[in-house]
Amino acid sequence: MQFTRDRFTWLAYLMLAYFAYVMAALGPLMPFLRAELNLNYTVAALHLTAFALGMTVAGSLTDRLAERFGRVRLFWGGGFGMVIGALLFISVPNEIITIFSSFLMGLLGSFLLIMIQAMLSDRHGVMRAVAFSESNVTASVATAFVPLVIGFSEGSGFGWRIAMWIGIASWLILTFVYRSQPLPVATKRKETDVGQSKRPLPLIFWMYWLVIFFSVSVEWCIGFWGADFLENGVGLERVTASTLMFVFLAAMALGRLIGSRITRTMETSRLLIIAAVIVLFGFPLFWLGQIPAINIIGLFITGIGIANLYPLTLSVATGIDPERSNTASARSSLGAGLAILIMPQILGGLADQIGISGAFGIAAVLVVIVVALTLFAHSRSPILQPAKS
Secondary structure, three states: OOOOOOHHHHHHHHHHHHHHHHHHOOOOOHHHHHHHHOOOHHHHHHHHHHHHHHHHHHHHHHHHHHHHHOHHHHHHHHHHHHHHHHHHHHHOOOHHHHHHHHHHHHHHHHHHHHHHHHHHHHHHHHHHHHHHHHHHHHHHHHHHHHHHHHHHHHHOOOOOHHHHHHHHHHHHHHHHHHOOOOOOOOOOOOHHHHHHHHOOOOHHHHHHHHHHHHHHHHHHHHHHHHHHHHHHHHOOOHHHHHHHHHHHHHHHHHHHHHHHHHOOOOOHHHHHHHHHHHHHHHHHHHHHOOOHHHHHHHHHHHHHHHOOHHHHHHHHHHHOOHHHHHHHHHHHHHHHHHHHHHHHHHHHHHHHHHOHHHHOHHHHHHHHHHHHHHHHHHHHOOOOOOOOO
């Protein structure tokens, strides 16, 4: 089957890039926000916790909101809501306001995210693994620029807020260009199938849901605290540490680009195992390296591996019951939101007690859990054939 990128597909890719860019900015900018507002690790982590809480709420409600208000309103309204949250974040230098605005970005932006995932699944069907992988390539490319923008703007005296302004401008441009683009509608069910739509998602879905939870936990422990670890654990200068997070994000972009090609020829769940093993190899180098070069090499390898864990797991999870793409997408985003809500906050609180280097031991445990869960879920799941292009 031929994979076709139509106008809607490109809109979905670019909107996901916008969402990921704004979300990813919270990590590299945090050392500067901590210094500006004199925040400790625990309070700083509340920004990501608030964002994740918004994602969690959205993951619980969005499928029902979509049935009531329609996909179009949640898609465009979610993107606009994220802009409002970003404007509030950069306008009021107060930790209560910045934490609240992070919640708004997570809640309203996740309406957009969930609709993107559900509509790509509906539009591309059995080719959804390719669509998810490619969409996450564009997201990773966008996020890779975040630490570069923040490092350059801070070094040039313009300040980290430039990064948020770029995200806001991106949404305005996309809305102007694609404002009349029709969006895919949800798959219609027969009346006899309506009762079945209330049935619980199957057990195998929840196995992969756990893979999403723990893999996103690892990704965001690194993404949010990586710059602080490079500064206070490895000993790099603050601007350098923030800028070098580009290595992780660029590795994710490269990993997803490679993954988007391999998904055409390899079983999706088998590729998940390979990605998890790469993380298992790379993370100890990043965490335990005794010289900065080893830490950075480990950061790159970890990024290559972790890049495909979420999009590939999402592809498997939404393909288990294709007629319930809204629900599967919403629950998957709920898992991601819970991961971001819980794990970086725990790591930040522990860092206040034992230091950022010791606290990263939590992420090491999570990496092992990801590998074990991926192997277990693969052994219990049906064989998913690769998409043929």
